[in-house]
Amino acid sequence: MKTRYTYGGDEHIYVEIDDEMSLDAFFIALSLSNMVREANIPGVTEILPANASFEVRFDPDVIAPDAMMDKIKAFEHQAEAQEKRLDTRIIEIPVYYEDPWTHETLMRFRERHQDPTGSDLDYAARINGYDTVADFIEAHHSQPWFVSMVGFVSGLPFLYQLVERDKQLEVPKYLRPRTDTPKLTVGYGGCFSCIYSVRGAGGYQMFGITPMPIFDPEQKISYLKDFMVFFKPGDIVKWKPIDRAEYDRITEAVEDGTYTPRIAEVAFDLDAFNDDMTGFNAKLMEALNDA
Amino acid sequence: MTLEIIKPGLATTIQDLGRPGYFHLGIPEGGAMDRLAFRAANMLVGNDEGAAGLEAVFMGPEIKFGAEMSVAVTGAEMPMFLDGEPRETWTSFTVKPGQVLSFGFLKTGARIYIAVSGGIDTPPALGSRSTYPIGALGGFEGRAIAAGDVIPVGDGSVVAEGRVVPDALRRRPGSPAELRVLTGLYWHRLTEKSQKAFFDDDWGVAPEADRMGYRFRGGQPMEFVDRPQPFGAGSDPSNIVDGCYSYGSIQVPGGLEPIVLHRDAVSGGGYFTLGAVISADMDLIGQLQPNTPVKFKRVEMDEALAARADRKAMISEIRQSLS
Numbered sequence: 001m002k003t004r005y006t007y008g009g010d011e012h013i014y015v016e017i018d019d020e021m022s023l024d025a026f027f028i029a030l031s032l033s034n035m036v037r038e039a040n041i042p043g044v045t046e047i048l049p050a051n052a053s054f055e056v057r058f059d060p061d062v063i064a065p066d067a068m069m070d071k072i073k074a075f076e077h078q079a080e081a082q083e084k085r086l087d088t089r090i091i092e093i094p095v096y097y098e099d100p101w102t103h104e105t106l107m108r109f110r111e112r113h114q115d116p117t118g119s120d121l122d123y124a125a126r127i128n129g130y131d132t133v134a135d136f137i138e139a140h141h142s143q144p145w146f147v148s149m150v151g152f153v154s155g156l157p158f159l160y161q162l163v164e165r166d167k168q169l170e171v172p173k174y175l176r177p178r179t180d181t182p183k184l185t186v187g188y189g190g191c192f193s194c195i196y197s198v199r200g201a202g203g204y205q206m207f208g209i210t211p212m213p214i215f216d217p218e219q220k221i222s223y224l225k226d227f228m229v230f231f232k233p234g235d236i237v238k239w240k241p242i243d244r245a246e247y248d249r250i251t252e253a254v255e256d257g258t259y260t261p262r263i264a265e266v267a268f269d270l271d272a273f274n275d276d277m278t279g280f281n282a283k284l285m286e287a288l289n290d291a
Numbered sequence: 292m293t294l295e296i297i298k299p300g301l302a303t304t305i306q307d308l309g310r311p312g313y314f315h316l317g318i319p320e321g322g323a324m325d326r327l328a329f330r331a332a333n334m335l336v337g338n339d340e341g342a343a344g345l346e347a348v349f350m351g352p353e354i355k356f357g358a359e360m361s362v363a364v365t366g367a368e369m370p371m372f373l374d375g376e377p378r379e380t381w382t383s384f385t386v387k388p389g390q391v392l393s394f395g396f397l398k399t400g401a402r403i404y405i406a407v408s409g410g411i412d413t414p415p416a417l418g419s420r421s422t423y424p425i426g427a428l429g430g431f432e433g434r435a436i437a438a439g440d441v442i443p444v445g446d447g448s449v450v451a452e453g454r455v456v457p458d459a460l461r462r463r464p465g466s467p468a469e470l471r472v473l474t475g476l477y478w479h480r481l482t483e484k485s486q487k488a489f490f491d492d493d494w495g496v497a498p499e500a501d502r503m504g505y506r507f508r509g510g511q512p513m514e515f516v517d518r519p520q521p522f523g524a525g526s527d528p529s530n531i532v533d534g535c536y537s538y539g540s541i542q543v544p545g546g547l548e549p550i551v552l553h554r555d556a557v558s559g560g561g562y563f564t565l566g567a568v569i570s571a572d573m574d575l576i577g578q579l580q581p582n583t584p585v586k587f588k589r590v591e592m593d594e595a596l597a598a599r600a601d602r603k604a605m606i607s608e609i610r611q612s613l614s
Contacts, residue, residue: 006475008537009567010595014476021523021532048315048535050559051523055535057314060570060599065592149533151317151558154426158533158559165522172525173561175545179499189561191523192533197317200425201503203544203561217416217428229316 001025003076005069010060013069016053021160021191023270024084025052026148030233032072032079041071049233051148051158051192084270090144090236090288092262093195096247097121097137097208101182106206112176120205124171124188139169140207141239144284145193146268147231153200155215155229159193159237162273162281177203184210186239197229211242211250212261222257236268238288264291292409292444293357296436297391300352302501305411305430305442306404308341309554310419317558318428320538321421324502324554324577325402327462327606328366332406334613335363335383337450342410343420345436348402349580351394352436356386361408361450365461367400367578381461383454400463400578409447423555425503460609462602464575467493467584470551470568473595476540477531477563485513485546489565494585497548502555505576506548507585513546525561535559539567551576571598 001018008014015032018025033049036056043062048055058068098121110116115123125136145159152158161168173189178201181187185196187204194204197215213221214230224230242250253259264287273280306329309322323329323346330340345352351369356362363383364371371378372393378384380403386392394403413420413431422430431440478486492510499506515528523532529546536542536552542562543549551568553576568576569590579585590598 006478007473007567007592008476008564009473009539009569010592010599011539011570012537012567014535014537016534018521019524019532020521045311046314048558050533050535052532053534055537057311057537060596061603065596149559151315151535152560153317153557154428155316155318160523168522170523170525172527173530173544175527176547177544177562190525190530190532192561198425198427201557215426217426217433229318 001028005073007065008055010065011057013056013058013072014053015055015072018052021052023146023160027082027084027270028079029054031082032075035075035079036072039071043068048151049149050151051160086234086268088234088236088266088268090238090264090266090284092238092240092288093210093212094242094246094250095141095186095208095210095239096242096244099209099247102185102206102209105178105180105182108180109174109178112174112178114172114175121207124169124205124207127171128169137241140193141241143281145237145239147233147235147237150229150231150233154197155231156194156197157214157231157235160191161193162277164277171205173203174205177201181206182209184213186210211247211254212259213254221254222259223261234268236266236284238285262288262291264288292360292446294407294442294444295355295357296352296438296440296442297355298353299436299438300347301350302435303345303347303352304422304424304435305343305413306346306421307343307419309421310417310429313417314558318417318426319423319554319556319558321419321423321429321554323404325366325404325574327574327602329404330606331381331456331609332363332365332404334610335365335454335456336361336406336408336447338406338408338410338447342406343413344407344411345405346402347405349397351403353391353393355391356388358388358444359449360386360444360447362386362392363406364403365456366403368398369403370395370398381456383450384452385449401580402577407444408449409445412443412445425555454613456609457612460605460612462574462605464578464583467586468575468579469586469588470572470575471590471595471598472541472566472568472587473590473592474566476566478565480515480528480563481565482514482516489513490587490589494549494587496579496581496583496585498581500579500581502553503557504550504552505579506550508548513543515546529563530561531563533559533561536564537567539570539573540564541566541568553577569595569598571595571602
C-alpha cells in the first residue's frame with residue numbers, strides 16, 4: 001500500500017491509504033482515524049473515515065497545517081499494526097430491484113449515462129459479463145456486504161461486497177451526476193453499492209429501492225429513535241430481494257411503527273474472512289437466519 | 292416576538308454559523324454561505340455573531356414584524372423598503388409591530404442576510420438552527436421558509452439606528468471574480484496541459500449553483516494522466532475509489548465542469564478533486580450570480596494562511612467600528 005498525504009485547502013488533510021479498494025486499506029484508515037480522534041489534538045474539528053482513505057478537518061489558527069500533518073503521519077506505523085477485527089452486526093435490507101421509481105428517474109437522466117439505450121441494470125449486467133439482468137441481480141444479493149464508509153449525504157452507507165476480487169461487480173458512475181435520485185435508491189458506483197438516504201443529486205447507477213428508511217431527522221421511526229442515522233462503518237448487510245407486494249407491506253409496517261429490521265450481532269475478523277470467504281459468509285448468514 | 296412571512300422569496304432559509312461535528316455522517320456544517328456578511332448583520336443589531344438570521348438568494352422575502360426590533364440587511368446589494376420607504380443595507384434600523392420589509396430587484400451579489408435583534412429562535416437541531424433542506428434538518432421545520440410561516444424571535448434589545456459597516460469593510464467579489472486555489476488531493480491525475488489550462492481559462496458560474504456546490508463552465512475539457520484505473524474506482528478516468536470531500540474542494544466529473552463544494556457539501560464521493568478554494572474565499576462564492584466570470588488563481592499554503600488572517604482582521608475591524 002502506498003499511503004499518500006495531501007492538503008485539501010488550508011483546513012483539511014486527506015490521507016489516501018491506497019488508491020484501490022481493499023478491506024486492508026479500510027481497516028488501516030479506520031485505525032488511523034480512531035488514533036487521531038483519541039489523541040484529542042487541539043484544533044481538530046472533524047474526522048471522516050472513508051473506504052480506503054480518511055480526512056481531518058482542523059482550524060489552522062489553532063494548529064499549523066504542517067504540524068497537523070506531522071501529528072497524523074506519526075500514527076501511520078501503529079495503525080498498520082492494529083488488529084483487523086470488529087464486533088459488529090449483520091442486517092437484512094429488503095430491496096425491490098427494477099422498481100418503477102428509479103426506472104422513471106434513470107430515463108429522465110438518460111443523456112448523462114454511458115449507454116442511453118438501456119437501463120442502468122442492463123448496462124451493469126452487460127459490462128460485468130452477465131447474460132441476463134436476473135443473473136446480475138442474483139450476484140448482487142447472494143453474498144453479504146460490508147459498510148466501508150458512511151457519508152455523501154445524511155448517513156448514506158457505501159458497501160463493499162464480501163467476495164474475492166475477481167467476483168466483484170464494477171460499474172462507472174454517471175458521466176455527469178444526476179440532479180435527482182429517489183429516496184432509498186439502492187445504487188452502484190465503482191465497486192460500491194449504496195443506499196441513498198434522502199432524495200437528491202447522485203452519480204451512482206440505480207438498481208432498485210428499499211422500503212426501509214435509514215435516516216430520520218425527526219427520530220420517529222422505531223429503530224431510529226436513539227439516533228437519526230442507521231448505519232456505521234463496519235456494519236454488514238445482506239440484501240433480500242422483494243416484490244412490489246412485499247415492498248408495500250413493509251412500507252406500511254414502517255409507517256405504523258411495527259417494522260423491525262432483522263439484525264444479528266456478529267464479529268468480523270479480516271484474517272478469518274480472507275482464509276475462507278465462503279465459509280465465513282455462510283456463518284454470517286446463519287447468524288442472520290437465526291435472528 | 293415573531294416574523295410573519297408574507298412572501299418567502301426564492302429559497303430563503305434560516306442560517307447561523309453551522310453545525311460542525313457531523314460531517315462524518317454526511318451531515319454538513321451548513322450555515323451562512325457568506326459568513327463575513329452574516330456576522331456583520333448580527334453585529335449591526337447587537338446580537339452574538341452566531342445568532343440565527345435569514346439567508347435569501349437572488350430575491351428578497353416580504354416580512355411583517357410582530358414586535359419592535361432592530362433589523363439589518365447585509366450581503367448582496369438589493370433595494371430595500373420598510374412600509375414602502377427606502378432603507379439602506381449594511382445599516383441598522385428599528386421596526387415597529389406591523390411594519391413590512393420588502394425588497395426590489397437584486398443589483399450585485401447573490402445573497403442577502405437579514406438579522407433581527409434577539410435572533411431567530413427556532414429549535415436547534417444537532418446544535419444549530421441552520422436549515423439543511425436535503426436532510427430536513429434545522430431551520431423552520433427543516434425547510435426553506437414559506438408564505439404564512441410565523442417565525443419565533445428571541446429576546447433582544449433594540450440598538451441605535453444608523454449603525455453602519457463602512458464601505459471598505461464590505462467584501463465583494465471582483466470582476467472577474469478571483470477565487471484562490473490550493474492544488475492538492477488528486478491534482479496529479481491531470482496532465483500538465485490541463486493543470487495549466489485550469490488556471491488560464493476563463494470560467495463562468497453555471498446555472499447549477501447552490502448551497503451544496505457551485506458549478507463552473509467555459510474552460511476546456513480536462514485530460515487525465517493515463518493509468519489503469521485502480522480497483523473499485525470505476526472506469527472513467529475522473530473516477531476514484533469514493534473518498535472524503537472537503538469544503539471548498541473542486542471536483543470535475545468527467546473532466547468537464549468543475550464543482551466547488553460549499554457549506555452544504557456532500558461529505559464524500561467518487562469523482563477526483565484537483566484541490567480546494569482557500570477558506571478565505573469561500574464567502575465570495577456565496578455572492579456569485581450565474582454567468583459571473585471567474586478566474587481561479589493558484590496560491591501556496593503561506594498565501595492561503597495570510598489571506599485567512601486578512602479576512603479575520605477585516606471581521607475584527609467591523610467589530611471595532613461598531614463597538
